[in-house]
Amino acid sequence: MLILALTRAWGRIRGRGEILRGANFIGADGLMSDEDNDRRSDLDKLGERLAKARGEETKPEPALSPGASAGDGLRVAVEFVVSVLVGTGLGYAIGSVLGAPIIGLVLGMPFGFAAGLRTVYRGMTAGEKGQAPDGDD
């Protein structure tokens, strides 16, 4: 799987390589020595193999692996807990400044909880819409 992915990435870079050649990325310092027939045929063979690998790659992929879901869950859990803690801490800090830290803490915690829910909700809905996987913006 990993090998296939790497092959694909390498193929993509080769594809881009052609664009780079069009721009002035490669100097005329004699390093463009791929006119060599051996290397050409090697490249063709590689191209064929890549095309084959890519063809195999486009076969159905499992939509969600258990590992990915666990990672998502862990991410969301961290975000939620951190939000509650930040809300509570912020409430405590503001309360301390105003002279009533405990009242601040008690008021801050539900706000943190709400912020946590909001972050989690956003993260999850962004994923559903097929946007960036970690979109808790």
Next chain:
Amino acid sequence: MGMTDTLLSYLFGLYAAGPMDQFIVKTIIPFSFGETDISFTNASFWMMIGVLTALGFFTLATKRLALIPGGMQSMGEMAYEFIANMVRDTLGDEGRVFFPFVFTLFTFIFLSNLLGLLPAIPGTPSAVHTFTPTSHIIATFTLALLSFGLVVVYGLFKHGLGFLSIFAPSGVPLWLMPLIVPIEIISFLSRPVSLAVRLFANMLAGHVVLKVFAGFVGTLLTAGGVLSVISIVPLFGIVAVFLLEFLVAFLQAFVFTILTCIYLKDALHPHH
């Protein structure tokens, strides 16, 4: 049994080290600035190795640019394209100014994570043993504050007070604002913390699991009889976890950078 213990500690100098010993910050060259301890520690040492590795790698990768990229060049190009695409996809063309920052951030975190997986060289002093800077929350929090600070500074610089509109989502009735605004502020402030905690917790947990499994191997091996034979099971466990850690090293660097990109989007376009 006593003899086996001695033999093991002779063979593996690290045998006596507990699972948390790998996270102890040790001073290599002591420095102090007034009252503040600014010693060169094993953390600084491994961060430096990470930076030098990145410099060396990209110097080599861009040294002999060929039409058909060689191994080094294609790896360098892969890294460049990967981050360039990420920045372009999340931030658009305007986001190009952030590319150097995001690329540096990714390279540093990825190499810190990855180099921390190297085994320590037996016989070397423990101060130069492999150390993962990103397994310390102070390191990850500094990085997180850096990207958070960039979002705030750039946002305020570009949009002035209009940047504050990220705290007031559009379409919310006015009477709800006193409730929504504090929630949005807390949500915003928890970003750097969750960035830092996620990276640090993943690196810490992975390394602890590796060491705990390694401890199982040693303990079972010295227990004798059938138990010694079973010690192969946690050994395979180490291999599996180690491979997983490679994935985690990459994935956490990726998550950190893509979240930075997503947050930077707020600085570019605060209006939802």
